[in-house]
Amino acid sequence: xxxxxxxxxxxxxxxxxxxxxxxxxxxxxxxxxxxxxxxxxxxxxxxxxxxxxxxxxxxxxxxxxxxxxxxxxxxxxxxxxxxxxxxxxxxxxxxxxxxxxxxxxxxxxxxxxxxxxxxxxxxxxxxxxxxxxxxxxxxxxxxxxxxxxxxxxxxxxxxxxxxxxxxxxxxxxxxxxxxxxxxxxxxxxxxxxxxxxxxxxxxxxxxxxxxxxxxxxxxxxxxxxxxxxxxxxxxxxxxxxxxxxxxxxxxxxxxxxxxxxxxxxxxxxxxxxxxxxxxxxxxxxxxxxxxxxxxxxxxxxxxxxxxxxxxxxxxxxxxx
Numbered sequence: 001x002x003x004x005x006x007x008x009x010x011x012x013x014x015x016x017x018x019x020x021x022x023x024x025x026x027x028x029x030x031x032x033x034x035x036x037x038x039x040x041x042x043x044x045x046x047x048x049x050x051x052x053x054x055x056x057x058x059x060x061x062x063x064x065x066x067x068x069x070x071x072x073x074x075x076x077x078x079x080x081x082x083x084x085x086x087x088x089x090x091x092x093x094x095x096x097x098x099x100x101x102x103x104x105x106x107x108x109x110x111x112x113x114x115x116x117x118x119x120x121x122x123x124x125x126x127x128x129x130x131x132x133x134x135x136x137x138x139x140x141x142x143x144x145x146x147x148x149x150x151x152x153x154x155x156x157x158x159x160x161x162x163x164x165x166x167x168x169x170x171x172x173x174x175x176x177x178x179x180x181x182x183x184x185x186x187x188x189x190x191x192x193x194x195x196x197x198x199x200x201x202x203x204x205x206x207x208x209x210x211x212x213x214x215x216x217x218x219x220x221x222x223x224x225x226x227x228x229x230x231x232x233x234x235x236x237x238x239x240x241x242x243x244x245x246x247x248x249x250x251x252x253x254x255x256x257x258x259x260x261x262x263x264x265x266x267x268x269x270x271x272x273x274x275x276x277x278x279x280x281x282x283x284x285x286x287x288x289x290x291x292x293x294x295x296x297x298x299x300x301x302x303x304x305x306x307x308x309x310x311x312x313x314x315x316x317x318x319x320x
Contacts, residue, residue: 037110037236037237038108038109038110038113038236038237039072039108039109039110039112039113039146039148039233039234039235039236040071040072040108040113040233040234041071041072041106041107041108041113041114041115041144041146041231041232041233041234042069042070042071042072042106042115042231042232042233043068043069043070043104043105043106043115043116043117043142043230043231043232044066044067044068044069044070044104044117044227044230045067045068045069045076045097045099045102045103045104045117045118045119045228045229046065046066046067046068046081046096046097046102046119046124046226046227046228046229047065047066047067047069047226047227047230048063048064048065048066048096048224048225048226049063049064049224049225049226050062050063050064050126050210050222050223050224050225050226051063051222051223051224052085052088052126052127052128052219052221052222053219053220053221053222053223054087054088054218054219054220055215055218055219055220056087056218057087059087061085061086061087061088063083063085063096063126063127063222063224065081065083065096067081067096067097067102068102068103068104068117069104070104070105070106070115071106072106072107072108072113072115073106073107073108074105074106075103075104075105075106076103076104076105077102077103078102079098079099079100079101079102080095080097080098080099080102081095081096081097082094082095082096083096085127087218088127088128088217088218088219089127089128089130089217089218089219090217094125094126094127094130095125095130096124096125096126097122097123097124097125098122098123099119099120099121099122099123100120100121100122101118101119101120101121102118102119102120102122103117103118104116104117104118104231105117106231106233108233108236109236110148110236111147111148111236112145112146112147112148112236113145113146113147113233113234113235113236114143114144114145114146114233115143115144115231115232115233116141116142116143116144116231117141117142117143117205117229117230117231118139118140118141118229119137119139119140119141119205119228119229120138120139121138121139122136122137122140122228123135123136124136124208124226124228126210126212126222127217127219127222128212128214128215128216128217128218128219128222129184129212129214129216130217132165132166132184133163133165133166134164134165134187134208134210134212134226135162135163135164135165135187135189135206135208135226136162136163136164137158137160137161137162137163137206137228138159138160138161138162139157139158139159139160140156140157140158140159140205140206140228140229141156141157141159141205141229142154142155142156142157142203142204142205142229142230142231143155143156143203143231144201144202144203144231144232144233145201145233146199146200146201146233146234146235146236147235148235148236151196151198152196152197152198152199152200152201152233152235153196153201154194154195154196154201154202154203154231155194155203156192156193156194156203156204156205156229157192157205158171158191158192158205158206162189162206164179164187164189164208165179165181165184165185165187165212166181167179167181169189171189171191172191173191173192175190176188176189176190176209177189177190177191184212184213184214185210185211185212185213185214185221185222186211186212187208187209187210187211187212188208188209188211189206189207189208190206190207190208190209191206192204192205192206193207199234199235200232200233200234200235201232201233202230202231202232202233203230203231203232204227204228204229204230205228205229205230206227206228206229207225207226207227207228208225208226208227208228209224209225210222210223210224210225210226211223
């Protein structure tokens with residue numbers, strides 16, 4: 001079984017005996033695009049940000065460690081993490097994580113950035129509680145995909161049973177689940193958080209806020225946060241999703257070709273005063289044609305004939 005081993009010396013505090021520990025930030029997605037053409041991605045199986053207080057000294061030991069943290073392109077498959085802390089458990093290695101499967105993978109190119117983290121049959125311990133698991137999970141997974149031209153997607157899942165401080169718990173999406181054991185402490189578990197923007201995605205399968213006081217093996221208290229299965233990505237430059245403009249109706253001008261009467265397409269009669277740019281009468285008026293043209297022509301010829309006859313009779317009367 002592969003393992004990571006870290007050795008961290010105890011740090012003497014200031015007069016107050018307090019230390020500010022930089023804990024892991026929540027999984028979050030922020031706007032912006034990478035400086036280069038390729039996307040970005042990263043994943044981590046486990047991240048700890050804990051503050052370990054010792055009984056025999058007014059010191060706190062920061063326990064900050066990660067397992068299988070990768071940035072694209074990379075892959076990691078280590079399944080164990082041990083940390084040695086001065087003054088804790090007789091300076092023996094502390095087994096923080098043991099798992100049957102612990103993998104993380106990240107890829108990125110000019111078309112897509114993707115990251116995922118998987119953890120199966122995992123047991124997490126903290127200093128001072130070597131025999132009691134802080135949490136046990138069957139399987140947790142996280143995945144983030146940022147593809148060029150598409151909206152980023154993030155997903156996280158906690159599958160199977162979850163046990164915290166020896167108690168089987170049911171996680172709720174409505175808020176954190178708290179488990180408290182008298183004489184040991186409390187663990188607050190937050191289920192599967194995801195966040196996406198137009199160019200980024202982030203997911204964390206499980207987040208634990210820890211506050212235990214084991215009073216064992218020279219450990220007075222352990223406070224902080226642990227994150228299981230975290231993944232994040234950022235889209236390739238210039239790949240923000242485009243919003244398709246709504247289709248405009250195909251409007252065509254209709255023209256009349258018959259004897260007039262109604263507008264083609266508007267449904268209003270020519271004599272009703274409708275504007276109808278494509279009316280038959282309007283087009284016929286422009287050419288001088290229409291259904292009354294023969295009658296008008298005939299009337300004009302008749303008047304012309306009558307006028308000619310009257311003129312002839314008038315001139316004849318004058319000559320007589």
